[in-house]
Amino acid sequence: MATDRNDDFDDLKKEIREDIRPWGKFRSFPYKQASSIKIITVNPSGVLSLQYHHHRSEFWIVLDEGLEVTVGERVWHPEKNEEIFISRKTPHRIRCIGQERTRVMEIWYSDSDESDIVRLEDKYGRT
Numbered sequence: 001m002a003t004d005r006n007d008d009f010d011d012l013k014k015e016i017r018e019d020i021r022p023w024g025k026f027r028s029f030p031y032k033q034a035s036s037i038k039i040i041t042v043n044p045s046g047v048l049s050l051q052y053h054h055h056r057s058e059f060w061i062v063l064d065e066g067l068e069v070t071v072g073e074r075v076w077h078p079e080k081n082e083e084i085f086i087s088r089k090t091p092h093r094i095r096c097i098g099q100e101r102t103r104v105m106e107i108w109y110s111d112s113d114e115s116d117i118v119r120l121e122d123k124y125g126r127t
Contacts, residue, residue, distance in 0.1 A: 035108040047095040049122035056112035060084040066098020
């Protein structure tokens with residue numbers, strides 16, 4: 001699990017529950033603390049802006065292969081189902097490097113909205 005290791009992540013991790021069943025398992029995440037839960041779909045050659053947030057931390061679960069992820073100084077190609085924690089004020093982005101659309105489930109933690117984006121770089125000219 002990738003993270004910059006801070007108290008926010010440790011607190012979140014304590015709230016994640018795993019339950020084993022005869023058919024497999026499920027993981028339950030602390031949704032009551034979340035401001036937003038969404039699935040991000042990135043088209044081939046698509047890239048989100050390099051950005052950070054003043055007020056929110058994010059927890060990502062990689063749903064598909066074919067991504068390049070940047071968190072802080074680290075850049076890598078995560079495995080399907082890899083979990084990534086991004087602390088507030090940490091630059092991050094995702095890029096689709098495969099031939100198929102790729103998806104990430106994103107959960108925000110804090111009181112925040114879409115206006116809490118500080119773009120450092122953006123392929124599409126947004127500021």
